[in-house]
Amino acid sequence: MRFSLSDKLLAYLLLLPAALVLFFVLLFPMVSTLLTSFGIELNNFNFTFDNYVRLFKDPEFWNSFKNTLIFVPISVIGDLVLGLSVALLLNQKIKGRKFFRVLVLLPWMIPSVVTGATWRWMYNPISGIINSILLRVGLIEEPVLWLSSKSIALFSIIMANIWRGFPYVMLIMLTGLQSIDSDIYEAGTIDGVNSWQKFIYLTLPNLKKNIIVVLALTTVWEFRQIDLVKTMTGGGPGSLTEVLVSFVFKQYFEFFQFDYASAIAVIMSVLMLIISIPYIKGILAD
Numbered sequence: 001m002r003f004s005l006s007d008k009l010l011a012y013l014l015l016l017p018a019a020l021v022l023f024f025v026l027l028f029p030m031v032s033t034l035l036t037s038f039g040i041e042l043n044n045f046n047f048t049f050d051n052y053v054r055l056f057k058d059p060e061f062w063n064s065f066k067n068t069l070i071f072v073p074i075s076v077i078g079d080l081v082l083g084l085s086v087a088l089l090l091n092q093k094i095k096g097r098k099f100f101r102v103l104v105l106l107p108w109m110i111p112s113v114v115t116g117a118t119w120r121w122m123y124n125p126i127s128g129i130i131n132s133i134l135l136r137v138g139l140i141e142e143p144v145l146w147l148s149s150k151s152i153a154l155f156s157i158i159m160a161n162i163w164r165g166f167p168y169v170m171l172i173m174l175t176g177l178q179s180i181d182s183d184i185y186e187a188g189t190i191d192g193v194n195s196w197q198k199f200i201y202l203t204l205p206n207l208k209k210n211i212i213v214v215l216a217l218t219t220v221w222e223f224r225q226i227d228l229v230k231t232m233t234g235g236g237p238g239s240l241t242e243v244l245v246s247f248v249f250k251q252y253f254e255f256f257q258f259d260y261a262s263a264i265a266v267i268m269s270v271l272m273l274i275i276s277i278p279y280i281k282g283i284l285a286d
Contacts (some may be wrong), residue, residue, distance in 0.1 A: 030269075037262035053261035061264065063166075063239050064247040067154055071161075071243050072222045078162035079218050081209070083169025088203075091171070091177045101174070108167035116231025119160035123147050123232075147233050154241050161228050165221075169214050176210035177203070216279035223272050244268050 005239075035041075039048040055061050090101050107115065122128050123146035134140045146156040180203070189196050226245045229235060235242035235250065242250075244264065252261035 021148070033265055034261045035258050037266045039259055042272075051260050052267075054260060055263050060239055061247065062245050063213050064235075064242040067241065068223070068243045070154060070244075071225075072219060075165065075222045075225075076131075076159045076215065076218045078158070079165045079169045080214060082162060082166040083214070084173045084207075086166065086170045087173035087177055088199075089173060104170060104183060105167045107164050108171075110164070112164060112225075112227030113231050115160060115164045116228040119163075119228075120147065120232045121154075123156055148237055150240060153233065153237070155240055159226055159230055160232065161222070161225060165218065166230070169218065171241065172210050172214050173207065176207045180206045212279050216276055218274050220272050223268065223275075 037051055039046055039050065050111055086104055090097060090104065094100075094222050122130050125143040125145050125148075128146075130146070131140070131143045135143070139194070144152070147153050184202055184206075185198060188202055193201070224245055225243075226249055229241060229243055229246045230249070233241045235246045248264045248268070251257045251264065
């Protein structure tokens with residue numbers, strides 16, 4: 001028996017598997033987390049704001065929130081500056097350019113857990129290579145406690161995070177640089193524009209959309225970065241390097257405070273949404 005489907009119905013049927021995947025992977029966990037944060041569960045329908053009240057009174061939450069506000073902006077700016085700088089360098093006609101482009105991508109291709117373990121070894125105060133080099137060249141007189149010092153522990157993780165993340169930014173920036181018409185630079189040279197002016201008035205305006213995309217994606221990703229923190233310090237010593245995502249992980253999987261962890265996750269989602277809105281508007285405006 002033959003039957004025919006309209007194009008519209010066929011399109012919906014073809015999209016149905018993807019829609020089901022999105023529902024179970026994204027929408028269902030989001031709704032479940034939101035309900036749990038208000039104390040609503042299968043066997044408990046008592047609506048309450050207790051978790052949010054506890055959250056705003058919890059000094060550990062505010063400590064992780066403060067660390068996140070340090071960790072995320074510095075990581076994003078570091079990724080952007082280093083990624084753009086390397087992209088500008090690799091966009092030049094230099095010998096072995098293709099080889100160096102592949103080489104620079106390696107930190108991004110390595111799993112974050114491996115990156116964290118490697119940098120933890122490099123930061124080791126006794127056998128780490130960083131202290132060894134600095135001692136030999138005379139820049140320090142005694143080993144530095146990179147991951148234990150109150151003043152530099154978080155920044156030590158940030159340095160490792162920037163090293164891991166800048167190749168992705170470089171890739172997007174390099175794509176944007178290669179799409180810029182070379183005639184623009186030739187016209188600027190004829191008009192007597194120097195290299196710095198070319199970068200400010202020609203390169204950056206043409207990279208605007210790429211920069212917006214990079215800022216949006218890396219900001220969200222850095223908010224969710226947990227692998228390096230858990231691998232390198234576990235949020236310690238104490239809560240010195242605890243960020244929001246590792247705080248959620250600890251509350252959920254170590255302390256089994258599911259409702260409280262859900263409330264923190266909701267606050268994180270709201271923060272990421274607020275931060276992403278200007279970037280999304282910028283992309284849509286173009």
